[in-house]
Amino acid sequence: MLAFKISGYLFLFCLLFLFSTRWVSCSVNYLSHYCPNTTTYSPNSTYRSNLNQLFLVLSSNATRDNGFYSYEVGRGPPDRIEGLFLCRGDVNTDVYEECVRNATTKILQRCPKEKEVVIWYDECMLRYSNISIFSRSEQNIRLILTNTQNITDQPDRIRTVLAATLNELATEAANDLPGKKFATKQANFTAFQTLYTLAQCTPDLSSGQCNACLQDCISNFPACCDLNQGARVNFGSCNIRYEMYHFYNSTLAPAPTPPNRPPPTTNEGNGGMSRQVIIAIAFPTVVSLVICFIGCFLLTRRAKQRRYDAVEEENDEGNDISTIESLQYDLNTVGLATNNFSPDNKIGEGGFGSVYKVKKYNSKYVSIR
Numbered sequence: 441m442l443a444f445k446i447s448g449y450l451f452l453f454c455l456l457f458l459f460s461t462r463w464v465s466c467s468v469n470y471l472s473h474y475c476p477n478t479t480t481y482s483p484n485s486t487y488r489s490n491l492n493q494l495f496l497v498l499s500s501n502a503t504r505d506n507g508f509y510s511y512e513v514g515r516g517p518p519d520r521i522e523g524l525f526l527c528r529g530d531v532n533t534d535v536y537e538e539c540v541r542n543a544t545t546k547i548l549q550r551c552p553k554e555k556e557v558v559i560w561y562d563e564c565m566l567r568y569s570n571i572s573i574f575s576r577s578e579q580n581i582r583l584i585l586t587n588t589q590n591i592t593d594q595p596d597r598i599r600t601v602l603a604a605t606l607n608e609l610a611t612e613a614a615n616d617l618p619g620k621k622f623a624t625k626q627a628n629f630t631a632f633q634t635l636y637t638l639a640q641c642t643p644d645l646s647s648g649q650c651n652a653c654l655q656d657c658i659s660n661f662p663a664c665c666d667l668n669q670g671a672r673v674n675f676g677s678c679n680i681r682y683e684m685y686h687f688y689n690s691t692l693a694p695a696p697t698p699p700n701r702p703p704p705t706t707n708e709g710n711g712g713m714s715r716q717v718i719i720a721i722a723f724p725t726v727v728s729l730v731i732c733f734i735g736c737f738l739l740t741r742r743a744k745q746r747r748y749d750a751v752e753e754e755n756d757e758g759n760d761i762s763t764i765e766s767l768q769y770d771l772n773t774v775g776l777a778t779n780n781f782s783p784d785n786k787i788g789e790g791g792f793g794s795v796y797k798v799k800k801y802n803s804k805y806v807s808i809r
């Protein structure tokens with residue numbers, strides 16, 4: 441009895457461990473950045489040294505709280521910087537740290553003299569500016585990515601389900617009150633297809649601001665991404681994404697409430713265990729440990745396989761990645777764009793599910809993944 445209890449706990453622990461550890465070595469996916477060269481600083485300026493301090497503080501606080509941290513450096517207007525990062529609500533804290541560190545390094549390569557900057561990764565966003573950005577909703581800086589695959593079945597039903605789901609999603613994220621302002625939601629398109637959606641605001645926004653920001657994101661979808669199998673709209677303060685595959689981690693998505701298990705009752709009576717009892721404990725324990733190790737081994741192998749695929753894809757699309765970088769100034773005009781996207785932009789057929797093109801105001805776009 442006791443033996444089964446103990447090995448049961450071990451097994452549970454093992455499963456929890458398996459599901460809570462990221463076996464994929466955490467490499468982070470850079471998406472794009474925005475830094476208009478209209479406001480710049482010089483290399484030796486106080487702004488630059490303040491920036492170094494900002495990065496230090498942001499990086500060293502990366503694992504704190506909800507994956508969101510904001511900090512302000514400098515006193516006077518010319519050299520004052522407000523900066524923040526926001527990590528996706530479903531990624532693990534070790535990824536926060538890597539993403540923020542990666543972003544602070546990369547941004548200085550991409551935007552070495554610009555004062556106002558946003559850099560987006562799959563897993564996080566980093567932003568700073570010489571103007572006030574805290575608790576303000578930024579909806580002019582926008583990055584729109586669409587999956588190149590189309591939805592072909594039942595377009596009307598899909599539009600309806602998508603609109604309804606995204607609306608509920610926005611409300612949920614906005615009302616995620618003390619939390620991350622993060623929500624995920626899934627819905628059935630057909631018996632075989634499921635819709636997965638994710639939304640997040642920077643938690644410094646009020647519910648009202650967050651909702652308005654997300655609604656603004658959603659309003660882009662009909663014009664930019666009608667019937668694409670997936671799309672994302674990223675603003676400076678919020679983002680929303682949908683796909684036809686399970687792209688987020690449901691296990692981590694809503695902060696898991698720790699299971700409130702009663703402490704195991706050891707000591708079932710008198711001290712000193714008989715040999716049978718020891719064997720009875722040891723055997724199931726060993727068995728569950730072996731199962732655990734096999735599980736770990738298989739998972740690690742799978743993870744390696746997946747990572748390899750991803751790297752290959754990235755190499756295939758190498759040219760496109762550099763294209764997106766050379767297009768950084770177009771994002772500036774995207775900032776001024778309203779829903780003025782040409783719906784019939786397209787690039788070549790993508791690979792499998794996750795090929796994106798970036799829609800730009802002037803109808804330039806690239807595949808990035």
Ligand SMILES: *[C@@H]1O[C@H](CO)[C@@H](O)[C@H](O)[C@H]1NC(C)=O
Binds near residue numbers: 459461462531688689
């Ligand atoms: C979800 O977590 C699993 C394991 O923890 C990891 O392999 C996977 O990459 C994560 N997915 C995302 C989208 O973060």
Ligand SMILES: *[C@@H]1O[C@H](CO)[C@@H](O)[C@H](O)[C@H]1NC(C)=O
Binds near residue numbers: 468469538541545
């Ligand atoms: C950032 O991430 C990329 C890709 O995962 C990696 O090649 C690079 O070394 C990372 N840089 C830093 C500073 O972590």
Ligand SMILES: *[C@@H]1O[C@H](CO)[C@@H](O)[C@H](O)[C@H]1NC(C)=O
Binds near residue numbers: 478769
């Ligand atoms: C800003 O970028 C544009 C486009 O690359 C370039 O033509 C212009 O000279 C740049 N301006 C400054 C002040 O660097």
Ligand SMILES: *[C@@H]1O[C@H](CO)[C@@H](O)[C@H](O)[C@H]1NC(C)=O
Binds near residue numbers: 480571
């Ligand atoms: C931000 O920097 C730009 C360019 O240096 C400057 O024109 C603007 O006044 C600054 N804004 C604030 C609030 O300091």
Ligand SMILES: *[C@@H]1O[C@H](CO)[C@@H](O)[C@H](O)[C@H]1NC(C)=O
Binds near residue numbers: 483484
């Ligand atoms: C930056 O500072 C270094 C050392 O303080 C100095 O040698 C260099 O000339 C300065 N560069 C500029 C562009 O002011």
Ligand SMILES: *[C@@H]1O[C@H](CO)[C@@H](O)[C@H](O)[C@H]1NC(C)=O
Binds near residue numbers: 496497498501504
């Ligand atoms: C953030 O990082 C700084 C610099 O490392 C550190 O001094 C500070 O205590 C951190 N803030 C919090 C709230 O932990």
Ligand SMILES: *[C@@H]1O[C@H](CO)[C@@H](O)[C@H](O)[C@H]1NC(C)=O
Binds near residue numbers: 588590790
């Ligand atoms: C997706 O739909 C657009 C517009 O209807 C069409 O031009 C494009 O060829 C389609 N793409 C794929 C991969 O089927």
Ligand SMILES: *[C@@H]1O[C@H](CO)[C@@H](O)[C@H](O)[C@H]1NC(C)=O
Binds near residue numbers: 626627628631
């Ligand atoms: C989707 O369909 C499955 C079975 O077809 C059902 O169990 C599930 O509750 C449905 N989910 C929603 C959100 O309707």
